[in-house]
């Protein structure tokens with residue numbers, strides 16, 4: 001075992017973030033090659049079919065890789081996918097030591113990459129900046145470690161806790177809404193209630209200057225409110241498919257015959273609601289790793305109560321709304337049996353005139 005320098009792992013993490021949001025189903029990974037106490041190669045994974053981060057960094061370092069240390073945010077893979085195994089590239093480059101922030105939770109790797117390097121005589125240290133390493137791509141880790149997608153719950157509210165304005169319209173300003181679109185971009189799917197689609201007719205697309213990304217739009221429509229004429233459907237397929245969860249026997253007029261629209265039938269629970277753990281299981285089975293849940297009221301509380309939320313972002317606008325027609329930000333217990341939830345280590349950020357408070361919930365994926 002050797003002791004890596006966190007400064008170099010931090011450089012690899014910053015490199016990894018350049019690929020965030022575009023590597024699915026691969027993880028976002030960054031790497032740094034260090035020789036003689038300085039970085040001689042940096043690389044990140046740009047997406048499926050592109051070189052993995054280690055290979056990109058080793059290429060940049062060239063001959064200086066021989067005898068160097070390789071810092072990588074995720075254990076090097078030992079499998080052949082669209083590109084060859086990184087372990088073979090690391091061994092062939094003559095790297096002396098490897099530091100990985102975390103193991104790769106994919107069961108096809110999960111320690112096998114480390115063992116292969118060690119068998120080739122390369123010392124491997126795992127765990128340097130582990131929490132930050134998971135933070136590069138929390139959805140990837142949650143998907144494999146918890147067997148469900150990572151859920152980022154988000155809502156916007158006034159200072160008096162209202163999520164709908166008396167006359168309608170946006171609660172937050174343009175800077176905060178831009179941040180929401182960046183958060184959508186990092187996910188694979190956006191999830192909303194059928195009542196929200198019926199009330200607001202949102203497009204649920206990623207709208208960022210010069211960037212396009214198709215996301216799966218998931219609607220929990222346990223009342224069978226959607227007609228297929230909502231704006232959401234007009235944006236499919238170029239902005240992504242629409243998956244509508246409904247109880248069996250719901251009318252499917254208008255939704256049924258389009259390839260970009262899937263109706264996923266699921267029996268309601270004893271309270272007459274779609275069972276959220278089963279909804280997430282169905283999304284996991286379909287390869288969704290990160291869900292951005294734009295939910296409030298009873299639905300948001302249910303996600304929290306059932307322990308199915310990994311990150312919360314609350315957008316706070318400097319407004320007072322008074323009585324409005326919509327639900328409160330949260331309605332119903334947020335823990336089984338009641339009680340408050342403590343958001344550990346919240347991050348406060350200014351977005352124009354608004355504030356964003358974000359926190360990872362304590363039962364999120366722990367470091368390897």
Ligand SMILES: NC(=O)c1ccc[n+]([C@@H]2O[C@H](COP(=O)([O-])OP(=O)(O)OC[C@H]3O[C@@H](n4cnc5c(N)ncnc54)[C@H](OP(=O)(O)O)[C@@H]3O)[C@@H](O)[C@H]2O)c1
Pocket residue numbers: 154155156157162163164171193194195196199200220221222223272273274275276294295296297298299300302326327331
């Ligand atoms: N400010 C924001 O960030 C924000 C975000 C989203 C929505 N909104 C606003 O909020 C209003 C709509 O709120 P809402 O109707 O979604 O909230 P709500 O009144 O609390 O209702 C929750 C909705 O989710 C459904 N649902 C499905 N599965 C559920 C489960 N397992 N547990 C709990 N509920 C489940 C509910 O079904 P049942 O009807 O069968 O109970 C209901 O339709 C709209 O006016 C929209 O503009 C604001």
